[in-house]
Amino acid sequence: MVHDIGMPTLFFTLSAADLYWPELLEIMAPNKDLLNDNSPQSYTERNKLLQNNPALADWFFVERAKIFIHDVLKPHLHIVDYWYRFEFQHRGSVHLHGLLWLENAPDTARLSEMAPEERQVVVDYFDKLVSSMNPGINSPPSNIHPSSQKLSKVTDSKADYIKLVNRLERHTICKLGACLRMKNGQLLCRYEFPKDIKEISELLEVASKWKLEQKLAASVGSAALWRWIQKRLANHGQLIYRIAFTKAFIFTTSQRQSGAEPEQQHFRDALDRLSVGQSTMLDYDKMMSRNYGLLPEEERESFKSAIRLFTEREPARQYNIKALTDLRMPVAKIKAKHNNKAAGRGNDQQAMGLDSVLYLSRGSRVMLKRNLWTHKGLVNGALGFVRDIIYAPGTSPENAMPLAVLVEFDKYKGPTFANNCVPICPITSEWIDGGQKCVRTQFPLALSWAITVHKAQGITCDRAVVHLGLKEFASGLIYVAVSRVKSWKGLALEPTFPFFLLSSIKTKKTTIQRIKEEDRLNRLK
Structure with missing residues (x-):
């Protein structure tokens, strides 16, 4: 059909409310009133009826779908042709997926060839065709399922x-078992809620495919609007950011990778290309020449004390535990102090970098996780070695938290306590979880023979061994990892990775959006 009549205009889905259709239940159980009973037993009985009468349920849905397509969709949408197929959910409930060809619809197969003015015609067409609104946003959901009401009983169509809408078409909360899915180490809504407000609709080309992102206005109840503000404006501030900032200052000089030598210039250029997914085979070959196993023995030796950067948390954790074990020193298990069970369950992000349990020994490589004295170098990300762990007299590691951990920092410039060490004491973080105040007291330190690339943001390394893996789990991860060092000589990669890991960056949606935003900012200079 696509070959003969062209690209379809719309894709649509029809699902069965077969547990609530009164006409279907009357056919299956003519002498029972199963819809006026909201008990679990009634729901179970309706389920059994469907399971015992699958052919009848399917026939009813097919006939209902045919009538809907012929009497509703065709005259209202001016359908030229259509196609559909039936599918079945795991529990056996039938549903329909279909395609519609509409009269005088724009030819979306030509989007890549169209001028911007033609694409705007496409946007305007679908804006008029597809829209939604809720005139009763603050109305409570109906106690009775709306699909269980016969048409003859409907006296007020609005x-x-x-x-x-309020019972079936509102996405009010994201939760496990429903829409939340694990993606790149994060729980994300499969339907991409909450959605950003968009002032205009626009066509976007993502990975050689066109996507229409339609305008979205705030037309919600006060409680939902406040949740949206908390999640979107408080965390991202996109609208405020665009409205409030009308002038941009663009930094064009890299301070970390400075230098006029040809090798240094090539490193800067390679990083620029990497950031937008335009890496060349020469860039890739250069990176492969920095493979740790291929470096001369003398150069490999210089990387033995270098920090390791991993794209995932678990490999970094395992590397640190092995390095701690290899010291063959007594290990202190330092448990954080909490004010309640909710605080004990909190992760390090909620506690602003404080771990619930910390393992340290003399000789441990550690990173400071708070700014304590920025002028002297005690900053978040500062690296050092644990030289001693001090406990109060009469206490032991089994039953008490240390008074202080003595750390010799690499680049500290202030006064020291003893043997170039600085005493790091426990600090406290507070946060709210489910309306409950949570408090954690712990040392702002973390083992750092290896860290994640995410935690390496903002730090500069003389040398680093970078483990990129086979997939970029978050946009910009590879660039951040490689750009932590000042030059090619400070970089070692382990293990090897395919060129596709670099070339695929340019097709990512976030890369396309960032480039678009950078173009906008350049116009504000």
Whole structure:
């Protein structure tokens, strides 16, 4: 059909409310009133009826779908042709997926060839065709499932519409078992809620595919709007950012990779290309020449004390535990102090960098996780070695938290306590979890023979061994990892990786959006 009549205009899905259709239940159980009973037993009985009468349920859905397509969709949308197929969910409930070809619809197969003005015509067409609104946003969800009401009983179509929308078409909360899925180490909504407000609709080309992102206005109840503000404006501030900042200052000189030598210039240029996914085979070959196993023995020796950067937390944790074990020194298990069980369950991000349990020994390589004295070098990300762990008289590591951990920092410039060491004491973080105040007291330190690339943001390394893996889990991860060092000589890579890891960066949605935003900022200079 696509070959003969062109690209379809719309894709649509029809699902069965077969547990609530009164006409279907009357056919299956003519002498029972199963819809006026909201008990679990009634729901179970309806389920059994569907399981015992699958052919009847399928026939009813097919006939209902045909009538809907013929009497509703065709006359209202001016359908030229259509196609559909039936599928079944795991529990056996039938649903339909279909394609519609509409009269006088724009030819979306030509999007890549169109001028911007033609694409705007496409945007305007779909803006008029597809829209949604909720005139009763603050109305409570109906106690009775709207699909269980016969058409003959509907006296107010607007009220019926509000009941349907508020019961079936609102995404009010994201939760496990429903929409949340693990992606790149984060729980994300599969439907991409909460969505950003968009002032205009636009066509975006992502990975050689076109996507229409339609305008989205805030038309929600006060409680939902406040949740949206908390999640979007408080965390991202996109709208405020665009409105408030009308002038941009662009930094064009790299301070970390400075130098006029040809080798240094090539490193800067390679990083620039890497950031937008334009790495060349020469760049890739140069990176492969920095493979740790291929470096001369003398150069490999210089990387033995270098920090290791991993894209994932677990490999970094395992590397640190092995390095701690290899010291063959007594290890102190330092448990944080909490004011309640919720604080004990909190992760280090909630506690602003403080771990619930910390393992340290003399000789441990550690990183400071708070700014304590920035002028003298005690900053978040400062690296050093643990030289001693001090306990109060009469206490032991089994039953008490240390008074202080003596750390010799690499680049500290202030006064020292003894043997170039600085005493690091416990600090306290507070946060709110489910309306409950949580408090954690712990040392702002972490083992750092290896760290994640995420935690390496903002630090500069003389040398680093970088483990990129086979996939970029977050946009910009590879660039951040490689750019932590000042030159090619400070970089070692382990293990090897395919060129595709670099070339695929340019097709990522976040890369395309960042380049677009950088172009906008350049116009504000």
